[in-house]
Amino acid sequence: MSVRRSFSEGGWPRLRPLLLAIAFPLALLAIWHFATVNRPASLIPPPYDVWLELRDLAFGGINDDAYSKTLHIHLLASIARVYGGFVLALAAALPLGMLIGRVPLVRQLVDPTIQILRPVPVTAWLPLAMIIFGLGPRSAFFLVFLGAFYPILVNTIFGVRSVEPRLFEAASMLGCTGTAQFFRVVLPAALPSIFTGMRLSLGFAWVVIVVGEMTGVQTGLGAIIMEARQLSRTEIVISGMIVIGIFGFLSDQLVMLIGRRLLAWSPSHG
Amino acid sequence: MAEAAIPILEMKNVGKTYAQGGRAIEALRGANLRVKKGEFICLIGASGCGKSTLLRLAAGFESTTSGDNLMWGVPIAGPGPSRGMVFQDYGLFPWLNVRDNIGFGPKSRGRARVEIRETVDRFIELVGLQDFADVYPHQLSGGMKQRVAIARVLANDAEVVLMDEPFGALDAMTRERLQDELVEIWSRTGLTVLFVTHSIEEAIFLGDRVVVMSPGPGRIDNEYLIDLPRPRDIASREFNEWRRLLSSQLHSHHARKAG
Numbered sequence: 413m414s415v416r417r418s419f420s421e422g423g424w425p426r427l428r429p430l431l432l433a434i435a436f437p438l439a440l441l442a443i444w445h446f447a448t449v450n451r452p453a454s455l456i457p458p459p460y461d462v463w464l465e466l467r468d469l470a471f472g473g474i475n476d477d478a479y480s481k482t483l484h485i486h487l488l489a490s491i492a493r494v495y496g497g498f499v500l501a502l503a504a505a506l507p508l509g510m511l512i513g514r515v516p517l518v519r520q521l522v523d524p525t526i527q528i529l530r531p532v533p534v535t536a537w538l539p540l541a542m543i544i545f546g547l548g549p550r551s552a553f554f555l556v557f558l559g560a561f562y563p564i565l566v567n568t569i570f571g572v573r574s575v576e577p578r579l580f581e582a583a584s585m586l587g588c589t590g591t592a593q594f595f596r597v598v599l600p601a602a603l604p605s606i607f608t609g610m611r612l613s614l615g616f617a618w619v620v621i622v623v624g625e626m627t628g629v630q631t632g633l634g635a636i637i638m639e640a641r642q643l644s645r646t647e648i649v650i651s652g653m654i655v656i657g658i659f660g661f662l663s664d665q666l667v668m669l670i671g672r673r674l675l676a677w678s679p680s681h682g
Numbered sequence: 683m684a685e686a687a688i689p690i691l692e693m694k695n696v697g698k699t700y701a702q703g704g705r706a707i708e709a710l711r712g713a714n715l716r717v718k719k720g721e722f723i724c725l726i727g728a729s730g731c732g733k734s735t736l737l738r739l740a741a742g743f744e745s746t747t748s749g750d751n752l753m754w755g756v757p758i759a760g761p762g763p764s765r766g767m768v769f770q771d772y773g774l775f776p777w778l779n780v781r782d783n784i785g786f787g788p789k790s791r792g793r794a795r796v797e798i799r800e801t802v803d804r805f806i807e808l809v810g811l812q813d814f815a816d817v818y819p820h821q822l823s824g825g826m827k828q829r830v831a832i833a834r835v836l837a838n839d840a841e842v843v844l845m846d847e848p849f850g851a852l853d854a855m856t857r858e859r860l861q862d863e864l865v866e867i868w869s870r871t872g873l874t875v876l877f878v879t880h881s882i883e884e885a886i887f888l889g890d891r892v893v894v895m896s897p898g899p900g901r902i903d904n905e906y907l908i909d910l911p912r913p914r915d916i917a918s919r920e921f922n923e924w925r926r927l928l929s930s931q932l933h934s935h936h937a938r939k940a941g
Contacts, residue, residue: 581761601777678777
């Protein structure tokens with residue numbers, strides 16, 4: 413018994429998920445490598461070329477072209493748009509969601525419109541955004557905002573509407589009534605749902621960033637991906653994809669970390 | 683007249699009818715009840731007898747269809763801190779720890795931080811949860827949750843505590859302990875308690891007065907002054923006589939209804 417336990421507390425069970433998580437991408441990498449290496453006709457560059465490009469983008473000293481050592485500029489530009497659009501979406505969707513969820517008049521007034529606008533894909537908004545906001549970062553910002561807006565809105569409405577009626581009774585008999593209930597009951601009770609919405613929405617903001625940066629902006633990961641595509645620099649395209657993947661993942665981890673702290677009270681989150 | 687003559691709670695010929703799915707359901711008809719300050723009243727009866735409705739009317743969660751529903755002679759217009767409710771399903775705020783759940787009422791009423799802290803400490807100690815002050819509700823047992831719910835109402839200066847089958851979901855051991863503690867707190871604080879239960883034994887053990895209600899439509903049938911000395915011994919002959927009497931009272935309704 414004690415032998416078994418010491419075995420199970422040892423390195424293997426902790427190492428196992430890590431190894432499994434690495435095994436799959438390694439296999440993909442191997443397939444990619446053998447399918448592309450030493451084939452000049454291949455339109456897809458082998459992994460090693462992408463690795464070199466990635467290093468050149470980040471630190472320079474390999475190709476010394478227009479893209480060398482520019483990664484931080486594009487990354488920062490994209491991060492600013494992702495988080496900027498996200499924060500803007502949060503600022504708009506959270507109060508609106510709470511009002512739609514709790515005030516029948518607001519719900520009847522705006523909910524049908526929102527339900528019709530919601531299925532319209534962000535890509536479909538692209539031409540209109542460029543007409544309204546012009547070429548450049550403002551259109552990108554708007555599209556990221558749009559992509560991040562609905563997940564927060566929908567989850568906030570859901571969270572706010574599913575607050576246990578009992579909690580309103582408890583609050584009112586303790587002397588908490590009217591708008592105070594909004595902040596002391598509705599908001600905290602809906603927080604787990606709101607948080608789910610925020611997580612989805614931030615993920616979506618990273619998805620939308622490439623489309624958003626198709627609006628003719630000069631910088632951003634999306635911008636260099638689109639530009640490199642036209643120049644047939646596929647290794648830059650893949651490098652951009654990898655960077656988006658990594659930073660999207662890191663930003664999700666960050667949100668989860670904050671969530672675990674904030675929602676320690678919730679049996680399903682803490 | 684002296685103030686003592688005005689009952690803390692009074693219902694005069696109170697009726698309550700709900701509309702449910704297009705049908706009117708008469709939950710309570712012609713209820714008369716006078717509760718003096720400091721009394722412990724138990725409401726008992728079969729399901730559908732209107733005992734919970736009566737309690738919710740006293741809390742102000744519902745309004746009467748007819749009759750007068752008064753506290754200190756003034757009509758009850760809505761829920762308020764003077765009448766605290768303890769629910770069977772606790773109704774604690776899951777995002778607040780024990781301390782903040784108990785402090786919720788005082789904070790809502792704009793009490794000073796120091797005062798809230800002092801109040802909360804006092805009532806945490808009263809219900810014996812000193813070691814659980816920073817714990818969230820989902821980490822507590824049912825008995826502990828109900829202690830928090832009681833402390834929360836007391837910390838908010840409730841004059842009347844309304845309890846809707848508060849111990850119904852607890853195991854027998856915990857239930858007995860909480861009954862003892864409730865009587866202890868009640869006798870020390872001079873609270874007025876309105877306690878809904880479906881257990882005859884619980885009603886006799888706790889109540890100064892037991893109000894027996896019956897369904898179809900819900901109404902008050904009878905009141906019994908339980909004159910047993912406290913602490914009450916549930917194994918005593920007198921206790922058993924009360925149990926028999928109330929039991930036959932409750933069962934005669936069923937017989938009458940069936941007949």
